[in-house]
Amino acid sequence: MQKRIYLDNGATTRVDDEVFDEMLPFFKENYGNAASLHSQGVVADEAMKKARNIIAKSLNASDEEIIFTSGGTESNNFAIKGIAQLNKNKGKHLITTKIEHDCVLNTFKWLESQGYQITYLNVDSKGFVNLEELKNIIRPDTILVSVIHGHNEVGTIQDIDAIGKICKEKNVLFHTDACQSYTKVEMDVKKTNVDLITINAHKIHGPKGVGALYIKKGIEITPLLHGGGQEFKLRSGTSNISGIVGFGKSAEVAIRDMKKNVEKMKNLRDDMITDLLKMPHTELNGTIGDERLCNNINITFDFVEGEAILMHLDMLGVEVSTGSACSSKSLKPSHVLTAMGKHAEQAHGSIRITLSKYTSKKDIEFSAKKIKEVITILRKLSPLSARRTAKNFREDKHGN
Numbered sequence: 001m002q003k004r005i006y007l008d009n010g011a012t013t014r015v016d017d018e019v020f021d022e023m024l025p026f027f028k029e030n031y032g033n034a035a036s037l038h039s040q041g042v043v044a045d046e047a048m049k050k051a052r053n054i055i056a057k058s059l060n061a062s063d064e065e066i067i068f069t070s071g072g073t074e075s076n077n078f079a080i081k082g083i084a085q086l087n088k089n090k091g092k093h094l095i096t097t098k099i100e101h102d103c104v105l106n107t108f109k110w111l112e113s114q115g116y117q118i119t120y121l122n123v124d125s126k127g128f129v130n131l132e133e134l135k136n137i138i139r140p141d142t143i144l145v146s147v148i149h150g151h152n153e154v155g156t157i158q159d160i161d162a163i164g165k166i167c168k169e170k171n172v173l174f175h176t177d178a179c180q181s182y183t184k185v186e187m188d189v190k191k192t193n194v195d196l197i198t199i200n201a202h203k204i205h206g207p208k209g210v211g212a213l214y215i216k217k218g219i220e221i222t223p224l225l226h227g228g229g230q231e232f233k234l235r236s237g238t239s240n241i242s243g244i245v246g247f248g249k250s251a252e253v254a255i256r257d258m259k260k261n262v263e264k265m266k267n268l269r270d271d272m273i274t275d276l277l278k279m280p281h282t283e284l285n286g287t288i289g290d291e292r293l294c295n296n297i298n299i300t301f302d303f304v305e306g307e308a309i310l311m312h313l314d315m316l317g318v319e320v321s322t323g324s325a326c327s328s329k330s331l332k333p334s335h336v337l338t339a340m341g342k343h344a345e346q347a348h349g350s351i352r353i354t355l356s357k358y359t360s361k362k363d364i365e366f367s368a369k370k371i372k373e374v375i376t377i378l379r380k381l382s383p384l385s386a387r388r389t390a391k392n393f394r395e396d397k398h399g400n
């Protein structure tokens with residue numbers, strides 16, 4: 001079989017062997033319910049406590065501040081709706097950005113339908129939120145600011161220290177979606193003023209369907225699910241023990257190897273960016289250096305369609321994505337690239353390449369070579385490219 005090179009780690013990642021091994025016993029030998037009082041129940045409860053402690057420590061938080069959920073989507077819904085609901089008598093204004101993940105944006109859209117007022121902050125051409133705009137837009141009735149940390153599509157890492165500071169000064173709660181940055185960028189809730197943090201397992205070589213919401217001690221929130229009172233009465237339902245154990249292990253491994261893996265991915269990322277930008281009519285979306293996620297590359301290739309690049313690369317064994325996984329099946333141009341000032345045509349010609357700790361130098365070199373070949377072929381065929389050449393030709397003639 002043809003070797004496949006997976007460069008879509010922003011969509012999801014392979015489960016680590018260490019994580020898989022840790023999860024296995026909880027399907028067959030130790031399948032107890034963590035709420036049961038017998039021995040099997042105690043084993044499950046202790047495994048869950050251990051995972052909660054690993055995740056709490058990874059953020060420098062306390063165990064009671066970690067609520068397990070079914071993933072990033074649920075944590076974001078919980079944080080935003082839970083805070084909006086509980087504070088509705090205090091105010092109904094919330095602030096977010098134009099570049100959030102769909103599960104944040106659509107939660108805010110729903111809140112609008114329920115009578116809340118939402119401000120969607122603009123971003124600059126690199127994807128950074130304007131801190132002055134944020135400062136000026138906070139009102140007495142503003143109850144929450146929600147800004148993504150490391151961006152899933154373009155890799156831009158927001159200055160959450162600065163955003164947290166502004167929110168604290170203005171006495172507004174601050175939530176961040178850290179699904180992409182978790183264990184790639186250090187996060188310390190004692191140093192950064194952040195009240196709620198969304199994280200999940202499947203972006204860090206853990207299983208799908210499990211995540212967590214960090215809620216700072218003392219912050220009140222409306223429970224997400226009512227029932228048996230699990231997760232400190234905030235999110236009832238029988239605990240997903242194997243998933244939670246896998247999440248804990250994936251966080252432990254990722255934190256343990258963070259320095260080494262981040263460094264490796266950064267170097268490969270920069271090599272590939274340099275290589276791809278040698279092609280004419282290409283542009284990197286987002287920023288460079290430490291303010292970009294170590295595993296993210298997003299490039300616009302003028303005159304071609306991202307979907308066409310993706311399909312051709314797939315035939316050659318290289319798996320990439322156009323924009324974020326959730327929107328890549330729709331034909332609407334990326335709301336993120338549009339907010340950053342790209343025209344619809346350019347947004348359509350963009351691909352996202354996301355690395356993992358398993359990506360090798362050879363993978364990168366092979367993929368870059370194939371990407372360049374594919375772009376060259378597609379540009380030769382492209383009506384967009386042909387139109388442009390004809391236009392230049394006409395302009396040249398006029399010039400004469």
Ligand SMILES: *Cc1c(COP(=O)(O)O)cnc(C)c1O
Nearest residue numbers: 071072073101152177179180200
């Ligand atoms: C993947 C992702 C989510 C959604 O998380 P799920 O666990 O898949 O529900 C939310 N936000 C960001 C930034 C993500 O990358």
